[in-house]
Amino acid sequence: MRTIRNKVALVTGAASGIGRAIALRLAQEGADLFLLDVDEPGLENVVAAAKQEGVQALGQYCDVSSPQQIARSVGYVLGRWNVVDILVNNAGVTYYGETDKMATEHCEKLLAINLHAPIHFTRELLPTMLKQPEAHVLNVASFFGLIGTRRLAAYTSSKFGVVGFSESLRAEYGKHGLGVTALCPGFVDTNLFAAAARGSDQPESKLPPQWMLTTPEKIANRAIKAIRRNQALVVQQPYAKLAYYGKRFFPGVIDWAYHLSRRTKSRQVENSASETERRTAA
Numbered sequence: 001m002r003t004i005r006n007k008v009a010l011v012t013g014a015a016s017g018i019g020r021a022i023a024l025r026l027a028q029e030g031a032d033l034f035l036l037d038v039d040e041p042g043l044e045n046v047v048a049a050a051k052q053e054g055v056q057a058l059g060q061y062c063d064v065s066s067p068q069q070i071a072r073s074v075g076y077v078l079g080r081w082n083v084v085d086i087l088v089n090n091a092g093v094t095y096y097g098e099t100d101k102m103a104t105e106h107c108e109k110l111l112a113i114n115l116h117a118p119i120h121f122t123r124e125l126l127p128t129m130l131k132q133p134e135a136h137v138l139n140v141a142s143f144f145g146l147i148g149t150r151r152l153a154a155y156t157s158s159k160f161g162v163v164g165f166s167e168s169l170r171a172e173y174g175k176h177g178l179g180v181t182a183l184c185p186g187f188v189d190t191n192l193f194a195a196a197a198r199g200s201d202q203p204e205s206k207l208p209p210q211w212m213l214t215t216p217e218k219i220a221n222r223a224i225k226a227i228r229r230n231q232a233l234v235v236q237q238p239y240a241k242l243a244y245y246g247k248r249f250f251p252g253v254i255d256w257a258y259h260l261s262r263r264t265k266s267r268q269v270e271n272s273a274s275e276t277e278r279r280t281a282a
Contacts, residue, residue, distance in 0.1 A: 004227065008085050009031045009085065009088060010084045011033065012088065012089055012117065014037050014046055017216050018140060031055060034076075034077040034084070036059070093196070095196055101201050106197045115162060122165075137166070139166045142155075143185065143186050144159050185222075186236060188214055214237055
């Protein structure tokens with residue numbers, strides 16, 4: 001996208017974290033904003049901050065797990081501006097815990113917000129976006145959309161889906177001038193994990209170590225660059241890149257590492273059984 005100024009951008013999950021930072025960077029670039037979230041006080045705050053950049057900004061409550069509310073919000077923004085040039089699918093939640101401890105409602109809500117919502121927003125807005133000389137879809141995924149890990153199976157599944165959806169959109173509509181980016185940051189200093197639903201096996205929230213965190217503002221700066229350059233996939237932070245390329249070129253190494261504990265546990269069980277047999281014989 002050659003220019004962002006005077007474009008209309010829709011951002012989901014815009015009241016805090018990465019969504020807020022991207023919204024404010026878009027405002028600094030001169031884009032008018034339609035911002036969605038369930039956190040209405042936070043939304044009012046970011047709308048006020050965006051207006052200080054001299055752009056138009058509107059906020060609306062939207063539970064993106066509801067297709068009906070998505071359709072309502074899309075209808076509203078098109079009625080207000082007739083167009084959306086930039087779609088930022090950012091809203092997301094996570095769940096931390098063993099998969100067999102995950103409740104059905106947690107799984108359904110996570111998939112609805114993280115995966116179904118980006119698909120529905122994009123599907124609803126494609127007709128108007130394809131009419132524009134240039135338009136862009138930025139899907140905020142995660143480096144967990146590139147490499148699976150323990151206790152985040154549903155989250156990684158949703159983010160793998162977002163990455164695949166982004167790739168398919170580029171293949172289908174790239175020739176029509178639609179830019180698509182899958183943004184895959186590592187850990188970011190937001191409340192994603194602090195607010196995460198947990199399994200019964202997890203008595204408290206599992207937070208990433210501080211040294212692995214980056215700021216939402218750095219992610220937002222990279223997002224703007226990706227929109228301008230129409231980059232297909234952006235992996236941010238050195239350890240995220242290492243994990244991604246490590247899996248890509250040495251896929252067996254990570255799988256081997258995940259199974260180390262299994263082998264250790266098996267040896268412990270065998271040793272325990274041998275000790276029991278020895279004591280019984282004695």
